[in-house]
Amino acid sequence: MHTLDQLRAGKLAGTTRLDLSEGLTEFPTEIFELTDTLEILNLSGNKLSNLPADLGRLHQLRILFCSDNQFTSVPEVLGQCPRLSMVGFKANQIRTLPAAALTPALRWLILTDNQLRELPTELGTCKFLQKLMLAGNQLTALPESMAACTRLELVRIAANRFTELPPWLLSLSRLSWLAYAGNPFSEAAEQLAVAHHPIATIDWDTLTLEHQLGEGASGVIYQARWHQPVSSPVGVAVKLFKGAVTSDGLPHSEMAACISAGAHPNLVAVEGKVGGHPADTEGLVLELIEPAFRNLASPPSLVSCTRDVYDSGTRFGVEAALQIAHGIAAAAEHLHERGIMHGDLYAHNILTTEAGASLLSDFGAACFFDPEALETAHALQRLEVRAFGCLLEELLNHCRGSIDALADLQQRCVQPNVSARPLFAEIRHTLAELRRLALGSAK
Numbered sequence: 515m516h517t518l519d520q521l522r523a524g525k526l527a528g529t530t531r532l533d534l535s536e537g538l539t540e541f542p543t544e545i546f547e548l549t550d551t552l553e554i555l556n557l558s559g560n561k562l563s564n565l566p567a568d569l570g571r572l573h574q575l576r577i578l579f580c581s582d583n584q585f586t587s588v589p590e591v592l593g594q595c596p597r598l599s600m601v602g603f604k605a606n607q608i609r610t611l612p613a614a615a616l617t618p619a620l621r622w623l624i625l626t627d628n629q630l631r632e633l634p635t636e637l638g639t640c641k642f643l644q645k646l647m648l649a650g651n652q653l654t655a656l657p658e659s660m661a662a663c664t665r666l667e668l669v670r671i672a673a674n675r676f677t678e679l680p681p682w683l684l685s686l687s688r689l690s691w692l693a694y695a696g697n698p699f700s701e702a703a704e705q706l707a708v709a710h711h712p713i714a715t716i717d718w719d720t721l722t723l724e725h726q727l728g729e730g731a732s733g734v735i736y737q738a739r740w741h742q743p744v745s746s747p748v749g750v751a752v753k754l755f756k757g758a759v760t761s762d763g764l765p766h767s768e769m770a771a772c773i774s775a776g777a778h779p780n781l782v783a784v785e786g787k788v789g790g791h792p793a794d795t796e797g798l799v800l801e802l803i804e805p806a807f808r809n810l811a812s813p814p815s816l817v818s819c820t821r822d823v824y825d826s827g828t829r830f831g832v833e834a835a836l837q838i839a840h841g842i843a844a845a846a847e848h849l850h851e852r853g854i855m856h857g858d859l860y861a862h863n864i865l866t867t868e869a870g871a872s873l874l875s876d877f878g879a880a881c882f883f884d885p886e887a888l889e890t891a892h893a894l895q896r897l898e899v900r901a902f903g904c905l906l907e908e909l910l911n912h913c914r915g916s917i918d919a920l921a922d923l924q925q926r927c928v929q930p931n932v933s934a935r936p937l938f939a940e941i942r943h944t945l946a947e948l949r950r951l952a953l954g955s956a957k
């Protein structure tokens with residue numbers, strides 16, 4: 515984080531990235547002293563409601579963040595920054611996205627947690643659009659012109675007012691990560707899934723919270739001891755939800771998905787939901803994940819956009835790669851059978867051990883569908899199969915040996931013809947066979 519004083523004293527000359535959060539009510543004109551170098555401007559956490567009319571002077575600007583400010587409209591002046599490819603206005607009070615604000619280079623647009631009711635038709639001309647974050651608005655539809663946004667890979671429309679899933683979304687050939695829970699059209703499927711999976715209520719008084727294990731966008735996780743009447747206390751993890759909308763959707767939908775997912779060796783087991791919390795906070799009691807588990811990768815960077823980032827030294831043996839792939843395919847198949855799409859099937863949401871055990875976690879983007887409405891169900895499943903294909907590509911890229919049959923499967927999972935992609939039952943079966951062959955040849 516930089517300071518206005520540093521900027522005014524000329525100490526930031528030549529910088530390519532500027533981060534200022536000081537309760538600013540106006541755009542500091544001194545920023546224009548950085549016109550020749552400034553590529554990333556982060557003005558999140560201020561009190562801004564507009565940007566200067568000559569913003570286009572920042573001709574190198576590629577990335578602009580203005581989260582947690584007081585904008586009511588996305589400034590039209592953004593359209594004058596030709597290189598601007600990433601725009602973030604999360605948690606403002608935005609009601610309008612003017613067509614003039616759209617830049618030709620737009621690749622990543624974040625308007626999570628605003629008050630948008632409609633979007634301009636011109637969004638369909640943003641042919642480089644790859645990642646679109648619209649959770650927590652009041653949208654009822656997306657412009658049909660967006661069917662031309664064929665580079666879209668990740669779309670968040672959870673917690674809006676959609677009465678149907680835009681049908682053209684399901685034929686976008688690269689779409690891999692979709693979150694739509696918390697809309698009127700998906701409510702019935704969510705309620706049905708929860709009704710089919712009653713869960714124990716664990717009284718808050720039977721839990722002793724110990725230290726914090728971690729914190730995600732949707733909640734805080736604590737290690738705890740669960741005192742049961744007949745046995746000695748067991749170690750568990752307790753996730754207490756924050757309640758607010760996240761970039762993936764509503765915590766309520768995350769809870770519903772965790773609960774209705776049911777038990778599977780490649781998912782984190784849910785013991786029950788917390789009852790009787792003194793502040794009425796919602797929470798889940800989860801199996802404690804062993805410390806030997808590590809995230810397979812880190813979330814995408816500003817550069818990688820939709821793809822995870824791996825540690826430079828990451829290398830898998832053939833058997834480990836197949837074992838991880840098989841475990842995650844089995845988990846995804848299990849979820850799909852129950853009418854749940856994970857929505858965020860990514861290596862950064864997969865935990866693995868050196869021995870090759872794997873867990874698919876983070877249900878923050880999960881959505882529900884009717885598994886018996888086959889056409890939509892299969893289209894959604896095949897969308898998530900592309901996400902799995904991306905994971906397979908990454909496993910192959912970091913694999914010590916080559917596996918031609920795995921490369922073939924990967925290609926089938928990401929093929930542009932969505933309806934020709936295999937479903938997870940077939941993928942899991944193929945991977946089981948490949949594991950058997952690999953084990954056989956290792957003997």
Ligand SMILES: Nc1ncnc2c1ncn2[C@@H]1O[C@H](COP(=O)(O)OP(=O)(O)OP(=O)(O)O)[C@@H](O)[C@H]1O
Nearest residue numbers: 727728729730731732735751800801802803876878
């Ligand atoms: N059951 C568990 N046992 C042990 N540690 C856990 C458990 N669940 C979560 N954690 C720890 O808490 C952290 C936050 O978990 P959480 O699932 O809320 O968020 P996340 O998925 O990492 O983040 P986000 O939801 O923002 O993508 C994890 O990274 C992990 O370190």
